[in-house]
Every structure is written in C-alpha cells, then in structure tokens.
Amino acid sequence: xxxxxxxxxxxxxxxxxxxxxxLFTPRHAAGSGAGAVANSAIEDLLPxxxxxxxxxxxxxxxxxxxFVRRRAPWRLARSWRAERHRLLRRYxxxxxxxxxxxxxxxxxxxxxxxxxxxxxxxxxxLQGIKFRLxxxxxxLHLLFGSITVPELERLTELVSGLAAALEQEMxxxxxxxxxxxxxxxxx
Amino acid sequence: xxxxxxxxxxxxxxxFLELFALFxxxxxxxxxxxxxxxxxxxxxxxxxxxxxxxxxxxxxxxxSAFIVYWGMQSLQLIFRAAVVFEICRASLAPYWGVWRFCxxxxxxxxxxxxxxxxxxxWRSGPHLSPFVVTGERGLExxxxxxxxxxxxxxxxxxxxxESHLAWIALGLGFYSAVQVMNNAVLxxxxxxxxxxxxxxxxxxxxxxLVFWLVALRKPLPERPPAPVMLGRNAYETLAxxxxxxxxxxxARLLEMWK
Numbered sequence: 001x002x003x004x005x006x007x008x009x010x011x012x013x014x015x016x017x018x019x020x021x022x023l024f025t026p027r028h029a030a031g032s033g034a035g036a037v038a039n040s041a042i043e044d045l046l047p048x049x050x051x052x053x054x055x056x057x058x059x060x061x062x063x064x065x066x067f068v069r070r071r072a073p074w075r076l077a078r079s080w081r082a083e084r085h086r087l088l089r090r091y092x093x094x095x096x097x098x099x100x101x102x103x104x105x106x107x108x109x110x111x112x113x114x115x116x117x118x119x120x121x122x123x124x125x126l127q128g129i130k131f132r133l134x135x136x137x138x139x140l141h142l143l144f145g146s147i148t149v150p151e152l153e154r155l156t157e158l159v160s161g162l163a164a165a166l167e168q169e170m171x172x173x174x175x176x177x178x179x180x181x182x183x184x185x186x187x
Numbered sequence: 188x189x190x191x192x193x194x195x196x197x198x199x200x201x202x203f204l205e206l207f208a209l210f211x212x213x214x215x216x217x218x219x220x221x222x223x224x225x226x227x228x229x230x231x232x233x234x235x236x237x238x239x240x241x242x243x244x245x246x247x248x249x250x251s252a253f254i255v256y257w258g259m260q261s262l263q264l265i266f267r268a269a270v271v272f273e274i275c276r277a278s279l280a281p282y283w284g285v286w287r288f289c290x291x292x293x294x295x296x297x298x299x300x301x302x303x304x305x306x307x308x309w310r311s312g313p314h315l316s317p318f319v320v321t322g323e324r325g326l327e328x329x330x331x332x333x334x335x336x337x338x339x340x341x342x343x344x345x346x347x348x349e350s351h352l353a354w355i356a357l358g359l360g361f362y363s364a365v366q367v368m369n370n371a372v373l374x375x376x377x378x379x380x381x382x383x384x385x386x387x388x389x390x391x392x393x394x395x396l397v398f399w400l401v402a403l404r405k406p407l408p409e410r411p412p413a414p415v416m417l418g419r420n421a422y423e424t425l426a427x428x429x430x431x432x433x434x435x436x437x438a439r440l441l442e443m444w445k
Binding site for chain 1: 282283284285287288324328331334339341343345346353356357363365367368372414415416417421422425429434436437
C-alpha cells in the first residue's frame, strides 16, 4: 500500500514539473511551425556542417599521424593528437546539429501538411530517440578510441545526401507555395 | 459540526475568486473562443451556491450533503475534461494533419486512463467513500495525462501554445496533479488525514483560480492567422526519404559503436 502512495505522489510531482516545463521553457523555433518556416530561410533548416567533410578528411589522414610520431617530440605529438581528437569531436557535434536540422525540417513538413502518415511520424520519432542514444554511445567510443575516415565519410554522406535530395524537392515545391513560405534557394 | 471563522473566510475567498474569474471571462468575451472553460467557471459559481444551500438546509454531515457535493464534483470533473480537449483543439486544430494524427492518440489515452480509473475504483471495495476517492484520483490522473500528451505534441511539432491557454492548462494540470496525490494519501491514511485533505484541496483549487485570473486579466489576443498548408504531395514525397535516411544514419552509428 505504501508503494502506491509513493508512486502516485511521484506521478503528481513529475506531472506538475513536466507541465511547467512544457508550457514555459523556450523552444528552438519562435512561433509556430509555419512561423518557423516563414521567418527563417529554408536554408537554415538544411544541414551545413557536412559540407566541411573534405577538410575533416585532411585532418584525419593517417600518414600525418605517423609522420608526427616519427619526427616530433613526444609532447608535441600528444598535443597534436589531442587537438585532432577535439576537432573530430566538434565535427561530430556538427553532424548532430545537421541531423537535428533535418529532423526539425521533417516536423515542419508534417505540421504544414494537410494529412500525415502515422507510420512515418512514429518512425521519425523512434529514429530520433535512437539517434540521440547512439550518438552518445559513439562519443563514449571516441573517448576510448577513435573513428576512422570511412566511418565518418559514411555518416557525412547520409546527412549530405538527404540534404541534397530535400533541397532538390523543395526547390520544386517552393515555386508553388504561397508567398509567405516561398524560399530563395540562391544560385 | 460547523465551519470555523477561518474556514468561512477561506470559503468566501474561493467563492470571490470564482466570481471574479467568471466576471473577467464574460467581460473579455472569452466564451466566443473558450465556451467550455467559461461554462466551467459558471458551473463553479452555481456549485458553490447549491452546496452552500444544501449544507445550510440538511447539514454538513448529512447524506444529502455528501451526494450533492460529490455530484457537483463529478460534473466539474467532466467539464474540466472538456476544457482540456478545448485547449488541445485550440492549439493543434489549425494544423489539420497533425491534429488528425494526435486526436486519435489522445482519445485512445483518455479511454485507457478512464477505464483504469473505473477498474481501480471498483477494486477499492464495497464502501462508497473509498470508491469515490479512488475513482476521482484515477479520473484526475486521466486529465493530467491527456493534458501532458496534448502539450507534448505541441512541443514536438513546435506549435506555440498561446499564453492564456498556457495559464489555463497550468491551473487545470496543477489542481488535478495535487488531487491525485491528495486522494492517494487519504486512501492510505483515511479519516485522520481528512482535515489536511480538505485544506489541501481548497488551497490547490484557489491557486488554480489565480492562474486562471492571470489568463483572463487582459482581453484574449487576436486569433492568429491560420497557417498556410503545403500540398499533400510535399509530405508524401519528402517524409519517407527523411525516415529512410535517418534509419540508415542510425545503422551507421550502431556499426561505429560496435
């Protein structure tokens, strides 16, 4: 009997705190889904960090590492390796940001669509949870080891490939939208 | 048994807050956009009058007083559920696709939680008091649950909840959440806890009234313009691509972790 008392008290407290959080903490987009699209350019919702992958490839070249180990003092090699690690981690965070932009774009599309597919929406929701969990595990992996260029390349290709496909589709959609939603895709 | 001076004062404060909230709602013509909420405020005022009259005529400890009080509470609970639906609809309905998707889910959650409330009440035993207390606990939990899910959908789809709706939702959720805990404690501790239960019930409701007064202090803002919807093809073309890519991305991350 005491267990149910604690359970209900916990539910009650969690309910109040969650309610306050849902209602009054700021969210990413100011305004509604429509506002988010109308007020910010479409380009802000597309990935940006994945474009820097060629520079990351140069940073991660294995022959650079072996050269530094052979020629530079031990302390310098260690500091160089730590800096490389840091850059890799920053790029990974950038890829995460790109993922979140795509996810946000998908949600805006659903918000402004007259009909959504339940399976698609549940799929998107579950993929988002899975991504957040896996990303944290990969960061742990990075702490104890490293990520190879092919692995990073695969991740980047996925994000940039989707971005290119979306950009292409949305440039077609953009010409048929009402003026508030039309975006300038530039040239 | 009679009310003490302090209890009378607190009752009068509650009645005043209810009247003031109803006055503000009518003055700012809130019934045009929130008919269920304004009807609920009117019901509160009428309930106070009926309950007060019953206590005066039949006595506080009478069977009639028990029936009338809990009858009014049941009616108020139904109206509060309607207000929760009104808040969800006001926030989500302009986004047709999302509303159709969420509505079914919210109804399913509501049916599940209400059924669970009735089962809990049935299992509480043959006596009326535990049945009522347990049943109310379950139904208040249903109100909190539906409100939280509705607001979670708003947050997930980045749909802004208007300020006055947010304050009304906070009042409803706060009161219902406190009643869940309050009734759970009363169910465990029974008669000894009753004075504290009564005070907590009244205090939490008056706090909720204050939140609603904040919501109604100014005229309701202009209804925001309806969002311009995309064509149906946009979503059907793009959403599957996004999902497929995200699944691949997660598969690659899983390989990297392993």
